[in-house]
Amino acid sequence: MRTKPQKQRVLIVDDKKSNLKILSDILRDEVDVILAQDGEQGIRKAAEYQPDLILLDVVMPGIDGFEVISRLKHDANTCAIPVIFITSLNDVSHEEQGLLLGACDYINKPFHAAIVLARIKLHLQLARQRLLLEQLANIDPLTTVANRRKYEEILSQEWRAASRKQSLVSLVMLDVDNFKLYNDFYGHAAGDRVLQTVAKTLSAELKRPFDFIARYGGEEFVIILPETPPQASWQMIENCRQAIFNLQIPHQPTQGVLTISAGGCTVRAAAADSAEQALKQADDMLYEAKRQGKNRVLWSQDPTLED
Incomplete structure (x- = not known):
């Protein structure tokens, strides 16, 4: 009997409950959603749950999204997790800063459900492919045990x-x-x-x-x-x-x-x-x-x- 494939995990880090609800509603049928209401909580949950993708708000009280991604990328346990910034900032310099810090994409507010879902599906597919390549690199092709x-x-x-x-x-x-x-x-x-x-x-x-x-x-x-x-x-x-x-x-x-x-x-x-x-x-x-x-x-x- 074939087992049902495990859902991928997406961590959403945003201080506004309304944004968390909107994104959760968009994604709930596609992935397992993990929520964090500030940057510190987001960093802890990223390390604990090892999500396949992180949606990270730029502007938050306490530590902002730029500080969060910087800390994530400097931690060996979270550095490989792809991060998409979610922002209402219409500023090229902010977008450049985020990409230089390691973000893989930006999603702008207000959210358009179809665009949000399409971009997240793309990056989750890339995450699956990367994981498969990493697994193949560690497996002996003849015996299928580790190499x-x-x-x-x-x-x-x-x-x-x-x-x-x-x-x-x-x-x-x-x-x-x-x-x-x-x-x-x-x-x-x-x-x-x-x-x-x-x-x-x-x-x-x-x-x-x-x-x-x-x-x-x-x-x-x-x-x-x-x-x-x-x-x-x-x-x-x-x-x-x-x-x-x-x-x-x-x-x-x-x-x-x-x-x-x-x-x-x-x-x-x-x-x-x-x-x-x-x-x-x-x-x-x-x-x-x-x-x-x-x-x-x-x-x-x-x-x-x-x-």
């Missing part, structure tokens, strides 16, 4: 968060055993299908919303398990290994079935030198798993860590 670029971004975020909280992070390096032999015997198309199956199976095993998997390159995958102790992390990846084995995908060159090997490392982020060092430990464990015969999960951890 290495997205992995590096998420690792940096999780490492900073774990360092602040002095919490545990588990990193995993994982790859398909004897993949070159499989590719050479069955062909690259079959190899691609296997990588897709492996990625889908691993993703299904990582059930928590904050677990993260990405294709690192070739037949290698990386997994981040935030705030997860060593034994629990090992068990999760062991479940992944068993799930791949249970697929019983024939691997004729080895006279067996397709398997994976994994190496993991659990560290307390504040105590470790760097995320790269932790990943190197995981990679070393993967190498050792290969050396010991493959189809296994080996783990490295600080002996002072408690499960």
Whole structure:
């Protein structure tokens, strides 16, 4: 059953209730509307709700629209949200100032419903397209899991968060055993299908919303398990290994079935030198798993860590 697409959000920032009502009435059937009655409230709601578009009045008591957009554009959490100024000012210099500060358009008062709706639909469509491009830039096209670029971004975020909280992070390096032999015997198309199956199976095993998997390159995958102790992390990846084995995908060159090997490392982020060092430990464990015969999960951890 196809789910109904989620409505986009538009934040309207205006100190006059009459303007808020008019714009809400125009937009209510098209988007989810969020209202703010002054600049400070608008900045807070922009950060909280992450709207797809902001309609911002220029003239308001307290901080005006120019100050609001300046603060929005200097905040990493809101700088990418497109802003349309709404104004009764018929002054080219004001329009130029707003555009230089980062506004994408102007809507003049009094409002003409058809023009307001047409302009907002245009900018919402552009926002959808931009979001799609950003998503595509972070997805591995073959397996549809995250790519290495997205992995590096998420690792940096999780490492900073774990360092602040002095919490545990588990990193995993994982790859398909004897993949070159499989590719050479069955062909690259079959190899691609296997990588897709492996990625889908691993993703299904990582059930928590904050677990993260990405294709690192070739037949290698990386997994981040935030705030997860060593034994629990090992068990999760062991479940992944068993799930791949249970697929019983024939691997004729080895006279067996397709398997994976994994190496993991659990560290307390504040105590470790760097995320790269932790990943190197995981990679070393993967190498050792290969050396010991493959189809296994080996783990490295600080002996002072408690499960």
